[in-house]
Amino acid sequence: MPDSDQPEQALSPAGADPVARVLDAPPLPPDVEAVVARWNPQGMALMRAVLGTGAASAVTLIGPDDANTTLLRTELARFEPRIALSDPVADASAAAETTSPSGAAPAAVALILLDAGSSLGTDTLRLVHRLRADGTRILLAMNGIHAYQDWRAVHAHNLDLLATQDAADLDIVPVSARLAVAARAGGDASLLDRSGLTALHAELAAAAAGAEATGDGRLAAVTARVLAETRQRVADQVAALRSGAEPARWREERTTLLAGRDGGRATALSTLRSQLHLARVDLMTDVGSRVRALHTAARGELDRLRPSQLGDYPERLQQAVTELTGAVDVQIEHRLAELALRIDGATGEHAVPARRRDPAPRVGPDPEPRHRGVEDHLMIALGASAGVGLGRLLVSPLALVPTLDAASWLVALLLGAGAAGWVVRARRQVADRAHVRQWVSDALVNVKAQLEQRVATALVESETALADRVVRASTARMVEIDRRVAELEARLRRTAAEQPGQLAACERDIEIIDRRISPA
Structure with missing residues (x-):
């Protein structure tokens, strides 16, 4: 989950180190898993992905080398476990040669960035077929959904195009790095979930297989971070319930509506x-x-x-x-x-x-x-x-x-x-x-x-x-x-x-x- 500017000890009792306490602990009991799944489903998916794959390996990034891609890589680097992304390659044919060079093994995982304002092109579909033929696991992400109001229609159209090309098993994750920046600045966990970066990181962690588990405590660190973030979300909800801010806002809205009840x-x-x-x-x-x-x-x-x-x-x-x-x-x-x-x-x-x-x-x-x-x-x-x-x-x-x-x-x-x-x-x-x-x-x-x-x-x-x-x-x-x-x-x-x-x-x-x- 994303790094926090506040120390994690403030979210746990008596200033204890959550990483040290979870490091040698057995898997989460069912009641804890239920709480995490209810309050932090993306964190639960990340824990399961790390548990199934161990450490993360490098992922080949195929997409435009622009500010949006750089911001996406920066925000993904804040998540644990860290996923190593290669430098972006914009040209589809060059990407295919890079991921599958002559005499070398093809890349295990490739992340293809799509534009949220345009449909899949012929070159991208041809690249998908070539990578799948080489045995590369492909992840598709539609970046920049904050800038397009009709991105859902484009997303559905792209899925239809993949289905017609015998790639219906592939999914497209809609993401927005700018929404993630805003969520991190405002401490809004729900906005971070809507940005799609947590879901993309969980899929990357699940797909990035091949590296050896080094026993460096990465799973324990991820577990501790997810638990701390989940506890913070519950604490925020408790504070919101006790403050009565939302009912006060509803009463104010009701008063405003009653003042204009004649409909103008x-x-x-x-x-x-x-x-x-x-x-x-x-x-x-x-x-x-x-x-x-x-x-x-x-x-x-x-x-x-x-x-x-x-x-x-x-x-x-x-x-x-x-x-x-x-x-x-x-x-x-x-x-x-x-x-x-x-x-x-x-x-x-x-x-x-x-x-x-x-x-x-x-x-x-x-x-x-x-x-x-x-x-x-x-x-x-x-x-x-x-x-x-x-x-x-x-x-x-x-x-x-x-x-x-x-x-x-x-x-x-x-x-x-x-x-x-x-x-x-x-x-x-x-x-x-x-x-x-x-x-x-x-x-x-x-x-x-x-x-x-x-x-x-x-x-x-x-x-x-x-x-x-x-x-x-x-x-x-x-x-x-x-x-x-x-x-x-x-x-x-x-x-x-x-x-x-x-x-x-x-x-x-x-x-x-x-x-x-x-x-x-």
Whole structure:
């Protein structure tokens, strides 16, 4: 097991040397083996491997010569018995020649390092076949599992590849030297087990046969170290049970869950209402500005139209209103998409509420024909009088000639009639243009009201859909919170009921280990 910075005597009674006490002791009794197997299964496997193989022989290392391999060799060197690893050989064919040189016996054990992020290659499979043909015992380790989230899928795929190559008896040990470093720095035994180095060292110790047992006390040292580490694990568990840190953490988690038991419904609904109100204000303001811009453009266009084109203007205005409605619809959908995205954090969904598009508002019936009133008759009289007066002014020089005096009256009347007709026509054009302009104003007022109703309807429908989404999501979270709270409460009750028995069992296991380390 890994070296510890603390002296092992602190884990055994009265400062005795555990190596000396276990050196000449018989094999572990069944009760001690049961305690070690329960608390330190990797240590038990290591003891059995050392017991079956004696001292460890050198192992040929096949893998990349990089920082990860160096760190793996460094961490493996901290375990007892020490396994001698050769320098790493990266090239598969060169490794085969190194492990089985011409005229020399092949290596007894070879450790092949695989990348946790890629599958087995053809060269590696060919190397496995060659080494197995030479009688070399092969161990496969997938290094660097901490850096890949999908290493389990790669591990399963590699095992399938080995099975298809008639090597189903080979196993791949997932390891991470960096996790082992973190476990050693924090004194976390469970993290060390998850790093896989203890399992890899146990397999290496079991496979590394061929060296003679020298009687140097290596088995006793390993046994003492495993017992000391097992006792430390039990002592740590006793300290954790007596401190009550884990139940306190569960109570804190339960309090946090109960504080947010509504599943965030109140916050989400409040956010939804405020965002809907803001969207309503923005969209209403946008509709008003667009309608005013259309009204201004229509008035300018009416001033430029010829009198003969005024009759076709309602159709042109309807086309402009249709385009304006399309722009308003696009703006509504854009705001609804922003609103749905804003509350996605509360609901977990990412769908814009469906919205029905109604036809564009109609500008209404065409303007009615303008009816002549008193103003028209007054303009006829004013035009005729003005024309006659202008005619008399123009023909006044003719009145000096007696023979042309009668003709001057006829010319004056003709000029008066022409002036009256021009004034009446001009008045009619001005009145018709003003009539259409008034109709446009009334029609756009109606269009604005319909567009505002369109905005309000879209927001009400979206509010209904989004509120239902918020309620469904918060209800699901409430159910999950209740389930988690019930699980924590059951765990707290079970811990309170089982803690005395667990403490007694841990103290009994410590006593069994202490009797083995320091027999009476």
